[in-house]
Amino acid sequence: MSDAASIDLPPWxxxxxxxRAHIARVTALLEQWALAMHLDAAAHAAWRDAGRxxxxxxxxxxxxxxxxxxxxxxxAPILHGPAAAARIxxxxxxxxxxIEAVRWHTVGRAEWDRTGRALYMxxxxxxxxxxxxxxxxxxxxxxxADFDRAFxxxxxxxxxxTLREGKGIHPETVxxxxxxx
Numbered sequence: 219m220s221d222a223a224s225i226d227l228p229p230w231x232x233x234x235x236x237x238r239a240h241i242a243r244v245t246a247l248l249e250q251w252a253l254a255m256h257l258d259a260a261a262h263a264a265w266r267d268a269g270r271x272x273x274x275x276x277x278x279x280x281x282x283x284x285x286x287x288x289x290x291x292x293x294a295p296i297l298h299g300p301a302a303a304a305r306i307x308x309x310x311x312x313x314x315x316x317i318e319a320v321r322w323h324t325v326g327r328a329e330w331d332r333t334g335r336a337l338y339m340x341x342x343x344x345x346x347x348x349x350x351x352x353x354x355x356x357x358x359x360x361x362x363a364d365f366d367r368a369f370x371x372x373x374x375x376x377x378x379x380t381l382r383e384g385k386g387i388h389p390e391t392v393x394x395x396x397x398x399x
Contacts, residue, residue, distance in 0.1 A: 228306075245340075268316045274302045275298045287300035324341075373394055
């Protein structure tokens with residue numbers, strides 16, 4: 219597994235030590251799955267980079283997130299994905315799957331390919347999260363054997379968790395749920 223100190227973040231990243239550790243766990247889980255699924259080098263790199271970059275601006279000030287994302291209306295806690303996606307594109311990232319994975323990782327996207335779906339799962343299933351550890355560990359273990367089934371289960375679990383936390387469901391999440399159920 220990757221440790222937090224070894225995660226190569228861009229110089230513009232704004233992350234706390236706790237967030238950096240989360241990024242390391244997400245990236246390690248994606249690496250583990252990529253190896254178990256025998257992904258080719260390009261897909262493996264896309265998964266690793268999506269994990270490494272998904273929360274690169276998680277702890278940035280709201281004004282910076284709004285400036286980078288060009289979004290004045292979306293709730294601030296979910297702007298870090300669009301802001302990071304915009305920033306990596308400016309830096310030269312051309313892999314659409316990586317950009318879209320980073321952009322939508324908090325709410326999901328019906329049109330995603332496997333990179334986005336893998337990041338969405340890893341972000342939720344990473345072992346550092348304290349809730350439903352046994353359930354999440356079991357789903358994480360199933361990803362290499364039945365990626366699509368695991369993804370459907372994660373979408374459902376994330377929606378259930380969001381509702382338990384008293385949060386609203388983003389319209390993009392609803393579209394994702396409609397596409398996979």
